[in-house]
Amino acid sequence: MTTDLLSSHRERLNGALKAIHDRGYHSAFPESPSPRVYGETAAADGKAAFEAHLGTTYALEIPGSRGTVVTEQSPYGIAMDVSYPRVVEDGLDELLTAAQQGLPDWRRAGIDARTGVALEILDRLHRRIFELANAVQHTSGQAFVMAFQAGGAHALDRALEAVAYAHEEMNRYPATANWEKPAKGDPIRMEKTFTVTGRGVALVIGCNTFPTWNSWPGLFASLVTGNAVVVKPHPLAVLPLAITVEVCREVLAEAGFDPNLVTLATERAGDGLAKPLATRPEVKLIDFTGGSEFGEWLEQNATQATVFTEKAGVNxxxxxxxxxxxxxxxxxxxxxxxxxxxxxxxxxxxxxxxxxxxxxxxxxxxxxxxxxxxxxxxxxxxxxxxxxxxxxxxxxxxxxxxxxxxxxxxxxxxxxxxxxxxxxxxxxxxxxxxxxxxxxxxxxxxxxxxxxxxxxxxxxxxxxxxxxxxxxxxxxxxxxxxxxxxxxxxxxxxxxxxxxxxxxxxxNLTGQVFVNQSAAFSDFHGTGANPAANATYTDGAYVASRFRVIQSRRHVDSIH
Amino acid sequence: MTTDLLSSHRERLNGALKAIHDRGYHSAFPESPSPRVYGETAAADGKAAFEAHLGTTYALEIPGSRGTVVTEQSPYGIAMDVSYPRVVEDGLDELLTAAQQGLPDWRRAGIDARTGVALEILDRLHRRIFELANAVQHTSGQAFVMAFQAGGAHALDRALEAVAYAHEEMNRYPATANWEKPAKGDPIRMEKTFTVTGRGVALVIGCNTFPTWNSWPGLFASLVTGNAVVVKPHPLAVLPLAITVEVCREVLAEAGFDPNLVTLATERAGDGLAKPLATRPEVKLIDFTGGSEFGEWLEQNATQATVFTEKAGVNxxxxxxxxxxxxxxxxxxxxxxxxxxxxxxxxxxxxxxxxxxxxxxxxxxxxxxxxxxxxxxxxxxxxxxxxxxxxxxxxxxxxxxxxxxxxxxxxxxxxxxxxxxxxxxxxxxxxxxxxxxxxxxxxxxxxxxxxxxxxxxxxxxxxxxxxxxxxxxxxxxxxxxxxxxxxxxxxxxxxxxxxxxxxxxxxNLTGQVFVNQSAAFSDFHGTGANPAANATYTDGAYVASRFRVIQSRRHVDSIH
CATH class of the missing domain: 3.40.309.10 (Aldehyde Dehydrogenase; Chain A, domain 2)
Known part of the structure; x- marks a missing residue:
């Protein structure tokens, strides 16, 4: 099935791969919420799907969770009252053990299978774009159209961009190579195998204002490169990431992988879960969006991990x-x-x-x-x-x-x-x-x-x-x-x-392009070259250290 | 002149670029010290050049240096007595200010010019391979043929590999792009410029056993991506890196760049220069080879920099x-x-x-x-x-x-x-x-x-x-x-x-390939996936974070 997944999304991937090289205009997910694009009932259906979450317990089975917690408060003043499994420090052993369980299979599946799964997840998130837009609106406070675009279509484009970069980066190395060194007499012949392997567990720490746009690039870059991902949402913006994690788990399970490769670690505001989680030895990658103080703390203290931060600045x-x-x-x-x-x-x-x-x-x-x-x-x-x-x-x-x-x-x-x-x-x-x-x-x-x-x-x-x-x-x-x-x-x-x-x-921006907006596939978001962010969406550096290549080699005439 | 430099080494670069993708056998620098390859007088000339250093003061003008220091002791027991400019903590302001002076010109020169300079440096180091082999032999204790191969030809291949990776990585982004977004009426048209810029100052901390092989990949990867490089040699293995730095400065100056883009920071053994140097805010990249204790200290304390370490392990x-x-x-x-x-x-x-x-x-x-x-x-x-x-x-x-x-x-x-x-x-x-x-x-x-x-x-x-x-x-x-x-x-x-x-x-290695040897362009050295090293020679992750891409954008009809 996983091979089929990539085949069915191959065109979308190819478009993205081309776009990251020419960096011209490209979008794979229409940004207009118009019924002409998405269908007459899409907006109402999405709103209903969002409203169906309100006052309920989100059905996610998270290892190591202890009961549930309600943490959100809509800037629009509506009652959210969505309960999520609550992860506490005591449960981290269980959570991280479970997260790692599926890693060998996820690695063995190979680059194309993982890419196919990631693209299928994006496709299904796209199908839920109106529901996501409502969720982003009511957690971030963004107006609906912006939530649809920045939190939906553009976030999907940024995620696809990260998948494309990661896919290309992993394919930079051949799966096998023949090595033949001239020598006196017969040349020395070896065959070599190169295996892409993830780093381990990746942690994504979401922010209040752009729960999807700022979390998806890191989430997808880490997932497709063979890591398990723990998503720790901002306590005030959980729902968009709960939907995200649900879709990830659904697709992973259908494709025969352990759904615990993607988990949601919702904390009660003030629990301070991020610090103990970020410094766990199993955590090898961290993507963070938020304030400078905690971003710098992560850079200085989570030294067991490669840390990607987007913090504050003075634009x-x-x-x-x-x-x-x-x-x-x-x-x-x-x-x-x-x-x-x-x-x-x-x-x-x-x-x-x-x-x-x-x-x-x-x-x-x-x-x-x-x-x-x-x-x-x-x-x-x-x-x-x-x-x-x-x-x-x-x-x-x-x-x-x-x-x-x-x-x-x-x-x-x-x-x-x-x-x-x-x-x-x-x-x-x-x-x-x-x-x-x-x-x-x-x-x-x-x-x-x-x-x-x-x-x-x-x-x-x-x-x-x-x-x-x-x-x-x-x-x-x-x-x-x-x-x-x-x-x-x-x-x-x-x-x-x-x-x-x-x-x-x-x-000299005087038209319909604004200094505060960046276009996926063309504009880098952040540079990694000043204190506001140590990374960019998305370049080679954003994906290259999320995996390693392990080789084996043997003489051609030997047993294998 | 700098354009000519790349042209004259284009074939060597192309060979390396091909090799890092197919990962078959490739070598650009003959590993046999035979007179049939290098000429009848090469060995004697190189030995004489090495001996001419003994008992002298190495002619390098290093900003911030204070007098000279003799630090080496040949494992073969010969008297080295080479004096080098001594860099002390008090001189670091001066050294790092000078190192940064040439950065804007180095950046503006562009990818091809920097690549040309790096390839010319490698070519000139190759011309001094016998001198280098003697220097490596008498500082590391390697036997001559090994010093010639591992410390000369193979080190050059590893350095070339790093240059090729960095060159390819920088060229992953177009220099300019046209962006045209469909809109009601005329499309929105923008042109964009992408500039590769180094991170700042790179520090290379050499080791006693492989002063060239372990230092050159980081040195060249950082230099070609637009950084200034401070080389801090192991006090017992300075000469091979002094020759290296001399050649770098010579080529940089001839090509019209500031020679202080590459400097040598020789310390007296026990001065402990590496810690204050490695934690300076100007230092954005560190390449280290040596013991686990100091490697881990760097990873945990030099958090202002991206740190590449090769440490100890249990093979x-x-x-x-x-x-x-x-x-x-x-x-x-x-x-x-x-x-x-x-x-x-x-x-x-x-x-x-x-x-x-x-x-x-x-x-x-x-x-x-x-x-x-x-x-x-x-x-x-x-x-x-x-x-x-x-x-x-x-x-x-x-x-x-x-x-x-x-x-x-x-x-x-x-x-x-x-x-x-x-x-x-x-x-x-x-x-x-x-x-x-x-x-x-x-x-x-x-x-x-x-x-x-x-x-x-x-x-x-x-x-x-x-x-x-x-x-x-x-x-x-x-x-x-x-x-x-x-x-x-x-x-x-x-x-x-x-x-x-x-x-x-x-x-099942039973022939002329040994578990302790890795072949440039084909075998990765280290993986970055276990505690012995957090990086490998050489992959995308080894080069991608050594530079950033800064863009500018404007409407096509605006002034530029």
Whole structure:
């Protein structure tokens, strides 16, 4: 059956393999939730499937679990009340023993069989995309369409990308080789066998804001390379990963493998399960998305494992000049508003010269730039019903606390506004706050203030903007960076600074591409070259150390 | 000029690129020191070049160095008295600042230019192969032909292999891409640029026994991927790496790059320079060969860097049965004798059933197997003049101390013998010691006893041999493993056990291939899958994390 699985998804794999090399536009999973694409009943069916989970116990048999636990709280204020098997430190022996049980069979199945299983899982997750979108919406607070796209279609693309990279990487080595060394008389002949073997148990630690998008690349990269995967979701965003793990286990079991190759380790918030789990000797790979403090702890303490982290950063945009001022403000307004700025890729710092900038609408002072951006945001979010579909909900109370403090950091250019969600009366919705600060307020803008808070940093000139961009990103990291300039020399300098600081650069975005969005197969997400992340989705380094190659060799004339 | 460099070595690169995929026999540097290959005067010229170093100060200008230091002591007893610039902790700021100075130019030069420089360096090292062989011989104690092969030709092949892997890995990403997403109306068009950038400063920590073979793969992998490299040689094996660094700097300068991209950090023995150097924030990559204790310290403490280690292990051979008993003992005798067993790949543990084994010469008892192996070693090393060309010299006093203690561990099957070197009266030469121990003496054979000491481990049967092989390698690691059996079921079990334990397996070696030797381009050295090493020479994981890809993107109609 497993060979059939790869055959039936071969075209999808081939498309992905081609895309990771030319890095042009590619998508294997339609991003439009339109009934014309997904069918008339898909949206309602998916919503019903989501709602059927509410108030129930999720049917997953997790070795080492002790009872169940309810941990989620929808940012939209609906009652979730889904119970999950609770994993506690005492159960880790059992969990990890069970996780390893199926490894020999999973290894022996070989590259193609594992790839087929992974692709089948993706296909089945795709069939549940509306259910997943609802689950992502109600755990992360993303608006529905964003949850469908970022949490569904784009997450599937990122997962497929990871599978493609891993598949290619494993196939870099021949399964067998003939070695014939010239010698006096007959050559020396050997035949060699090369076996790809996983590292052991992989741990995926999910985050609250992007439970699928940020977890799937690591999960699939580890699984397809022959590892068992323990998924530890964020306590506030379990359901999307419970569905994920359920599908993984279903496909594994149907294909004749041990379903415990993928398990879900739900903890009660505050149990602190991640530390003991991450430092277990069986755990050889860790994928983490979340705060810098715990990410750095993992890098420094889980030294028995290869650790991939995505942490915090101070994303920046340099505004030097533009030939499309209106489009500039419109583009940035969307970036700052989308999901209330709760993306690890949202711009925090906008560097603008004190003397203002040249534009197609004439010279604009520092204040005018700020005012125009505030106006654009106001316009984008002027209608509450439309605004909530961009903003989504605030993911948790910590974001509100930061937002409440932020006006004190400088001069408020645009106040944050609470919006009443027309469909969810208890949803917590906020518009972006813009605060002007001085170049020497690096203690404010030099660290991440996660949420709908951005700083207009008043610099002496663009040269200082570039310097501050380089230094803040070098020290604080960044997932994204942008530059607006009509001066090719300035663009060159910004590119150099971006390479020095190790961050990807978006130049003059004035249309339907946004600095906070990366396209699978084409844009790398993170670079691994600055403190915000030690890895990227997805490159060779993201997959190559997830497996090892074990060889055997023998003379051709010997017994085998 | 740098483009020309790649052109002139293109064929060599292409040969290597092909070889790493088919993994058949390949060598780019002839391993025979014969005058027919290298010319009539090459050997004498190389020896003279080596001797010209003795008693002099090596002409290297190293930033941050403070005076000079003499640290070497030839295992052959000759006076080396070569002075090197001494790097001390106080000078590290200066050294690392200088190392980073040339990074932007090195990055901007691009993949092909860096590859060309690396290949030119290899070519020039090849021209100095006899000088290098003498330097390796007199620092490691390897006999001359081995020093020429392992320390010269094979080390060049391993370095070329690393360059080929790195070159291919960097070329996995296009330099530019066009991205065109279908949209209502005109598609959204972007062009993207992808730049390969090194991680920063790479540190290579050399070892005493294989100063070139074990250092070059990491050095060249890091250099070609855009990093600066600080080489910290073992205090007892500096000269081969001083020559290496000199050639690197010479080629870099000629090609217009900063020679400080490669520096030599010679310390006085006992200065403990490696720890402060390895934990500097500028150091992003570390390649280490040496003892487990310091290797593990690096893995656990140099968490700001990606660390590649090759440490100690308990290499094993399982003896179950054979159809070529004489050839088996002959093959193993050579393995145990070569370089007095001072290879990280030399077999330490020979698992033999208490009830003996079946052979083409009839049943052989446990004692007969030991006696036959002892006889084979005795015969191989019977003539002192021939013996020293296999054994070489003992690399340092620690090996002698271990050898002196080892007879107490069990029943001596073959005593170690001191040999008077006919050419070097002060050389310290020893033959292998064979000690029989019981299966339950795991406290003895379960840890590495580096040097000419091997244990014949008496097991209940081959099933126990395989179990002990699996457990000792899982716990203690191994660089190599072997099996002798005429039973295909036993071979299968051994292969499974080797994969479980994560070690490469050599089966029924009875000819001119030895378990302790790996062939570049075909055999992986180490696996990264057991405690003996966290990496292998060379695979994708060995090169992929040595660089990052930084992209920029812009709409096609925008300024650039």
């Amino acid at each position: 920046a945009v340099i505004i030097d000049s533009t030939d499309s001022f209106k489009a500039l403000t419109g583009n940035l307004a969307f970036t700052l508003s989308l999901y209330s700025g709760q993306m690890c890729t949202t711009t925090q710092n906008l560097f603008v010269p004190a003397g203002g900038i040249e534009t197609d609408e004439g010279h604009k002072s520092f204040e005018e730039v700020g005012a125009a951006l505030a106006t654009a945001i106001g316009k984008l979010l002027g209608d509450d019903a439309r605004a909530v579909e961009i903003l989504g909900g605030i993911v948790n109370q910590a974001v509100i606390s930061r937002l409440d403090l932020a006006p004190e950091y400088g001069e408020v250019v645009l106040e944050s506004r609470a919006i009443q969600h027309p469909a969810f009366p208890d949803a917590v919705v906020r518009t972006p706050l813009l605060v002007a600060v001085d170049a020497d307020d690096a203690d404010v803008y030099g660290r991440e203030c996660f949420g709908p808070v951005s700083f207009l940093v008043k610099t002496a000139d663009t040269a200082q903007s570039i310097d501050l961009f380089r230094s803040t990103v070098t020290d604080g990291g960044a997932m994204t960076a942008g530059i607006y300039s009509i001066d090719s020399k300035v663009l060159d300098e910004a590119r150099d600074a971006a390479i020095d600081a190790g961050v990807a650069l978006s130049e | 094993a051979v399982i003896i179950d049965s054979t159809d070529s008993f004489k050839a088996l003992t002959g093959n193993l005798a050579f393995t145990l004798s070569l370089y007095s067993g001072q290879m990280c790949t030399t077999t330490q543990n020979l698992f033999v059933p208490a009830g003996g084994i079946e052979t083409d010469e009839g049943h052989k008892s446990f004692e007969e197997v030991g006696a036959a192996l002892a006889t084979a070693i005795g015969k191989l090393l019977g003539d002192d003049a021939r013996a020293v060309e296999i054994l070489g010299g003992i690399v340092n006093q620690a090996v002698i101390s271990r050898l002196d203690l080892a007879p107490e561990y069990g029943e001596v099957v073959l005593e170690s013998r001191a040999i008077q070197h006919p050419a070097f009266p002060d050389a310290v030469v020893r033959t292998p010691l064979l000690v029989a121990v019981d299966a339950d003496d795991a406290d003895v054979y379960g840890r590495e006893c580096f040097g000419p000491v091997s244990f014949l481990v008496k097991t209940a049967d081959t099933a126990q041999s395989i179990d002990l092989f699996r457990s000792t390698v899982t716990d203690g690691g191994a660089m190599t493993a072997g099996i002798y059996s005429i039973d295909s079921k036993v071979l299968d079990e051994a292969r499974d056990a080797a994969i479980d334990a994560g070690v490469a397996l050599s089966e």
